[in-house]
Structures are given as C-alpha cells and as structure tokens.
Amino acid sequence: MGQTLVEKILSRKCGRYIGAGEIIIVGGLDCVFTHDASGPLVISRLNELGGGIGLDPSRVCVFIDHVVPSPSASISNDYKALKGFALEKGVRFHDQGCGVCHQLIAEYYASPGDIIIGSDSHTTMAGAFGAFATGMGASDVAIALKTGMTWLRVPESMRISVEGRLPKGVFSKDVILKIIGMIGAEGANYKSMEFHGSAIRRMNMEERMTITNMAVEAGAKCGLIPPDEETRKYLEERGRGDKYFKIEPDGDAIYSDEISIEASDLEPMIALPHNVDNVVPVEEVLGKRVDVVFFGSCTNGRMEDFKVIDKIIGGERIDRGVRAIATPASRNVYLQALKAGIIERLASAGVVITPPGCGLCIGVVGGIPADDEVVLSTANRNFLGRAGNPKAHIYLSSPATAAASALYGAITDPREAM
Amino acid sequence: MGSKGRAWKFGDNITTDHITPSRYMHLRSNLFELSKHAFEDIRPEFSSSVKPGDIIVAGRNFGAGSSREHAPIVIKTLGVSAVIAKSFARIFYRNAINIGLPPVICDTSTINDGDLVELDLQEGIVKNLSNKAEVKFKPLPEEIVRILSEGGIVNYVKKHGGLDKF
Ligand code: SF4
Secondary structure, three states: OOOOHHHHHHHHHHOOOOOOOOEEEEOOOOEEEEEOOOHHHHHHHHHHOOOOOOOOHHHEEEEOOOOOOOOOHHHHHHHHHHHHHHHHHOOEEEOOOOEOHHHHHHHHHOOOOOEEEEOOHHHHHHHHHOOEEEEOOHHHHHHHHHHOOEEEEOOOEEEEEEEOOOOOOOOHHHHHHHHHHHHOOOOOOOOEEEEEOHHHHHOOHHHHHHHHHHHHHHOOOEEEOOOOHHHHHHHHHOOOHHHOOOOOOOOOOOOOEEEEEEHHHOOOEEEOOOOOOOEEEHHHHOOOEOOEEEEEHHHHOOHHHHHHHHHHHOOOOOOOOOEEEEEOOEHHHHHHHHHOOHHHHHHHOOOEEOOOOOHHHOOOOOOOOOOOOEEEEOOOOOOOOHHHOOOOEEEEOOHHHHHHHHHHOEOOOHHHOO | OEEEEEEEEOOOOOEHHHHOOHHHHHHOOOHHHHHOOOOOOOOOOHHHHOOOOOEEEEOOOEOEOOOOOHHHHHHHHOOOOEEEEOOEOHHHHHHHHHHOOOEEEOOOOOOOOOOEEEEEOOOOEEEEOOOOOEEEOOOOOHHHHHHHHOOOHHHHHHHHOOOOOO
16 A cells, blocks of 8 residues: 555654554654753653663754753753753753754754654654654653654644745745644644645755744644755755655555645735634735844744845844844854845844844743734744743744834735835 | 542633743743643633642643643643543643643533533543533543553653553
C-alpha cells in the first residue's frame, strides 16, 4: 500500500512498513532539544529517571532563547544550571544571543528523514526539510534523552496542495494563515500536514519554514514538505550538502483529507485577537490604529523577512505613534541583516532592534504592550496574555503587512506600499 | 479509577497561555507559585477556590498551544482530579497522561459550572449528580490507564526499565 511522507520517514527509521494509527517505539533519534523555558523541568524529570543520557551528546541541544538577555537573578540562576548541565553532559549549548531554537535547528541540524523531538510546540518547523519533527512535554523529552527512544502514534495525513503563483504582496505567511482560518485551530489535530504544489516548490526554505512552523496552530503533530533542490541548496550553503536525499510520498498514499488552494486567488491575511484561526483578509481591518509592531519570532524573523521589511520601510521614518521592535531570529540573521545595511536602515527609521531570541513573541522581556494597545506581530500566536499583557490585542500578519502598517500607523494592505 | 468533585466549566480553545500565562515563566521552577496564577486572566478566583477532587469541564480543543508540561502540572498541583473536554489539543493530551492527570473526551454540554460530577474511568461514564444526566465515553486504552495508575510516564519507565513493555 502506498505511504504518506510521515509513514515513509518512520518506516525508514524502524526498518519495516509503518502505517497510520500504529503505535510505535522508535529509536535512532537524530536530535533532541530543550530550552530555557522548559529545560529546568526536563532536567528534573531526567534526574527522576536517574540522570544519565542514553543518546549521543552531539544529538542533544540546549538553547537559551526565550528570555534574553536575562532580566533577573532568578532567571540567570536557571540559565547557569542549564549551562552547567550542558557542559557536564557534553551536549551542544547555544547561549543567550545565539537565537531561537527552531531557527538554529534549521541552520545547523535538520536534514531530510530525521526524527527531531523538542520540548517546544513549534518544533514542527523542521518539517520544512522533510524531517519528522514534533514538540513534546518535559517527561517525553527526558525519556528520549535517557533511553534514546520515544513512542508515537503514527498520524494520519492531510494533503494540502497550493498550486500556481502567489500574487505580489502575498507571502507564505498569508498561505498558512488562510489554511488555519479554513480548517480551524484543531482542523489538523493529531495529524501530519503534508504540503505540495507548485507554489510551495517555488518557495525558498525560509518561506517554507513559516508554513511548517505554524502547522501546530491547526493542531498538527507535524508539518512536512518533501525535500527538493531548494532543500539541497540550503543544506549545501551550510556545509551539510551530504545530508540531502530525496524522500517523498507514494503516488497512491492514503490521506484522511485533501485540500487544494489556488495561489493566485490569495490575498494578504490577518489573524484577529485572541485565536490564531480567527483569520480575515487584511482588507477587512484596514485603517485600524496600531500601537506596537513586532518583527521577529521563529515564524518570521529570518533574512528573507527582513529583506521584505526593508524593501517597504527602507530608511523612511515609521509612524511616530508606533513602537516597532525587530528581533532577528538568530545571530546569523542579525549579522546578515547588519552587513546588508538593513539593521542600520531600520534603526534610522525608528525601529528598536533587540537581541536574537523569542523577544516579544513570548513577552517576558522586550517591549511589553500597555493595556488596550494593539499589537501587530509577525509571530505565530495571538493568545490572550501572549506578549506579556492580557489587556493587549494581538494581530498576526506577514512581515510585509506589518511593515506597511508600521509606516502608516494603521493596518495597511502591503500591496499598496510595495 | 474514579473521582468526584465540583465542575469548573470552561469554553472552547482554552490555551496553555490561559492555564499558565507566559509572563510567569520566571516561576517555572516553582510549580507551587506558578499554580497560583492558573487561569488568572479568565477566572481569577480559580486557584484560590478550587477544591481537591474538583473536575475541569471544557469545550473543544482544551490545552491548545505550547508544549509546556507545566500546564497539566499546575492543574494537578491544585488538586483537580480530571479534565473532561469535547476534545483536546494533541500535546496537552499526551502531557496530561504523562503526569498522571486523566484527560477524558466526551460531550460536556449537559454539565454546568458548579455541578457535582462523578467520573468512572474504567466504565467510561460521567454522572452529573446535580441534574442526573449521564454521559458515556470510550474508556481510556489500557496502556494509558496503566500510565495514569502508576502516577505518570516517568514512574512507569522507572518501574519497567524503559518504554519496551509499553
Ligand atoms: S519565537 Fe515564539 S513561538 Fe517561536 S519558540 Fe520563541 S516563544 Fe515559541
């Protein structure tokens, strides 16, 4: 019987035919990671299990990314303990300022066919490489560290195909917002979302990552894109070309649902407070006053995004009523944007640049909005209380919509600013 | 396995940010303190009024969002004996089992806030003692009941020496 991409990846690892619905125990995990937010609990679970790591330490990463730089002694003490743990176990350690875990997983670790387990829900992002990547809680991650194994229920798959060319001003963020709006916050619960079609093939890796990153916002266990020449190019540019191989679903694979989208019909989309699936065309909220604009996060804090933002804002002064904050997703992105002159132009336009990390997406440090303020964010979640204040109203859009809105101080259609 | 307690009724799409607001992340190593902020943006009285044995009753997609295991942990820390919902977000469901908090999927529309509810996990039945309504659900799979009765997956792995006997 034909297999979906997730069935193919898991079969390859298990050395036998695997089908949806099966419960499997799988070893040979390629990467297991945790970060400052969940790491302390992972370590205490691991200690309950006796402490040791049963996995090659080069496959384990600890990231300090959620709250950086540390704003308090108690958080710094947690970081000190995490660093001590990483050094003691000899695992990979990415300290404050290196960037968001998912971005670093993309830059340094993810390859086709991998199994990646992270103690963070947006671990799905690495599915852009054709890797099975999923988020789990601290106990599961501790067990993966201890035993080198995890258990999984093999998910059914949803086949989503996006065909054609995206119109000017419409980006991969609009595609995924549109899909989440269509199927809802639990539209893909427990499933694998598999993305196909010429519009996806035309996207570079950074654009694809935005899509697989947000698969979890529809409840998916993983979001997968079959690896192709774009994947190879991305890996080669980072010295990992040898990791590339082709893995794709069979033509007669069985899907639980199929969705087709015509790219040329799409328009800029926006998620209204306080749910990610509360999606409407930007057109419906044009002119709404914006107080804070956030450019960043694992969803849209990459070089590709900064290029788009730069193209719209350039060195022009953003609206004086807006506080705009830009947080590169990693140090590499920061340096690239710096060399390209983008950081300088954004700073002179009045944008505050904060160090690589999660920044305002998680909202513990870095520009928490005041009561009743409207935040337009390029991140992936607008839940009540996200960005640090339950009295704020968070909207989610593409970097282009956010940039155009920062310029005019109100929600603006990016097609008018490009 | 079963329990009895007052229902705390919630709607659809309760997220991990409702359960454990991200802004309290600095309390993540102090679960007792963190639990004092559970649901504070939507039901500020929750943590101070909830009684041991009480049951959370919700709509669709309970626990959407983050993979933080802190979310089911604070609920359990406050003494809640089970969460009953029309559906759960995937990671929360798994985390709840892993830490020994039973997640039950069934129709919750006949249960109102404050009703006295009795839950029988083996039989797969929720009895609303306040209005005599009864709702049946598919009992949890045996593996899951075993993990719950051993107090969570970490205890389970400790006892059985790994995942193999799963
Ligand atoms: S940027 Fe936001 S969504 Fe991404 S890992 Fe950080 S907190 Fe989570």
